[in-house]
Amino acid sequence: MEKITECMDNKRYALRVFLDLKKAFDTVNHEILLKKLEKYGFRGVVLEWLKSYVGNRQQYVQINEYKSNLMDIACGVPQGSVLGPKMFIMYLNDICRVSEILKFVIFADDTNILCAGGELPQVLEMITQELTILKKWFDINKLSLNLDKTKFMLFGNQKKNIKVEICVDNVYLERLNEIKFLGVIIDHKLCWKPHITYVRGKLARGIAVLGKAKHMLDQKALHILYCALLLPYMSYCVEVWGNTYKSNTQTITTIIQKRAIRLINNVGYRDHTNALFVKMQAIKFQDLVKLKTAQIMYKVRNKLLPKEICKLFIEREGGYNLRGKWNLKIQSARTTLRT
Numbered sequence: 001m002e003k004i005t006e007c008m009d010n011k012r013y014a015l016r017v018f019l020d021l022k023k024a025f026d027t028v029n030h031e032i033l034l035k036k037l038e039k040y041g042f043r044g045v046v047l048e049w050l051k052s053y054v055g056n057r058q059q060y061v062q063i064n065e066y067k068s069n070l071m072d073i074a075c076g077v078p079q080g081s082v083l084g085p086k087m088f089i090m091y092l093n094d095i096c097r098v099s100e101i102l103k104f105v106i107f108a109d110d111t112n113i114l115c116a117g118g119e120l121p122q123v124l125e126m127i128t129q130e131l132t133i134l135k136k137w138f139d140i141n142k143l144s145l146n147l148d149k150t151k152f153m154l155f156g157n158q159k160k161n162i163k164v165e166i167c168v169d170n171v172y173l174e175r176l177n178e179i180k181f182l183g184v185i186i187d188h189k190l191c192w193k194p195h196i197t198y199v200r201g202k203l204a205r206g207i208a209v210l211g212k213a214k215h216m217l218d219q220k221a222l223h224i225l226y227c228a229l230l231l232p233y234m235s236y237c238v239e240v241w242g243n244t245y246k247s248n249t250q251t252i253t254t255i256i257q258k259r260a261i262r263l264i265n266n267v268g269y270r271d272h273t274n275a276l277f278v279k280m281q282a283i284k285f286q287d288l289v290k291l292k293t294a295q296i297m298y299k300v301r302n303k304l305l306p307k308e309i310c311k312l313f314i315e316r317e318g319g320y321n322l323r324g325k326w327n328l329k330i331q332s333a334r335t336t337l338r339t
Contacts, residue, residue: 001186002312003114004114004190007155008155008156008190011118012117012118013116013118013119013120013154013155013156014114014116014154014155015116015127016112016152016153016155017113017131017150017151017166017173018111018150018181019111019113019145020149020150020151021138021143021146022144022145024088024108024143025076025079025085025088027075027144028077028091028142028143029075030055030074030075032141032142033091034047034054036090036091036093037050037087050083050087054077057072058071058072059073075142088108088109089106089108092106095111095134098133099113101126102127103115103116110181115130120164127166128167128168131168151173151174151176152175153176153177153186154175154188155189156188156189176188178194184236184241191244192241192244193248195241196244196249200252200256203230203233203234203252203256204256206230206233206260207256207259207260207263209229210222210225210226210229210263210264214266219264222264230257234288235288235292238288238289239289239293239295242285242289242292242293243289246286249286249289253286261273261276261282262276264276301328315328
């Protein structure tokens with residue numbers, strides 16, 4: 001998000017492509033995987049262990065009492081295992097070397113790329129050329145890029161009817177104005193309204209469960225339900241989307257969360273909730289946003305986050321030992337997107 005807001009703040013075009021792989025974990029080539037592991041330093045006995053782990057496996061299909069014959073597994077990594085995802089990550093790891101222009105964001109098989117530039121035709125030409133090269137890399141590594149499900153998004157305040165086309169292998173990619181990536185709905189203007197609407201819907205379902213369960217469960221059990229059904233949606237990535245305008249999140253703060261707290265404590269609809277929050281040791285939504293943001297700042301200060309994230313924050317200049325000595329520098333921005 002930082003890369004996108006930086007481009008928008010500098011009046012540049014930011015185009016992000018969300019790649020889709022067909023059966024990514026099931027199509028990993030064992031021979032290529034073992035060669036990559038060897039380059040990463042897996043040698044001798046350890047490499048033989050991993051070779052034995054991915055190979056020498058068989059599978060069959062059973063329907064009721066009928067079983068098929070055993071067949072060897074020629075490719076893929078075991079899903080549901082500890083080593084499976086790690087092997088896939090190492091298999092995909094060198095994709096970042098394919099292009100020096102594109103910025104990659106990879107989480108397991110969820111991969112997206114960013115291309116930025118000052119002129120839209122230039123950006124479209126670059127992304128088309130780089131995607132063609134990327135498609136060849138997938139083919140060489142025996143991975144299938146599903147172009148029909150690969151989408152792209154152009155960020156900024158451009159008009160929706162502006163004609164933007166990206167064609168790879170005679171397939172035109174679909175353009176979206178919003179997409180769900182790792183559980184967060186991102187829209188092309190970064191206003192976070194679609195994601196907040198999604199969160200409100202999840203919270204409303206959780207409150208419906210609390211309303212039915214309050215007749216059967218005690219306060220402690222209802223609090224556990226609150227922590228399981230509502231709190232995860234309010235806290236997940238809230239340091240990113242929760243710092244938007246308060247008017248966007250007002251319904252979560254003033255209506256939904258307070259409604260849940262009143263249900264847990266079995267009080268009236270108009271009763272004040274401040275004392276109830278203290279009694280339950282629960283944190284209000286706006287305070288939760290500040291807490292999550294402060295935790296990020298603490299991790300940056302103590303270098304507990306990846307280097308690429310820590311580099312986004314700059315130390316304050318000046319040698320005076322004042323109260324704000326340990327504060328990070330607030331970068332200047334043209335728009336409100338980066339505040």
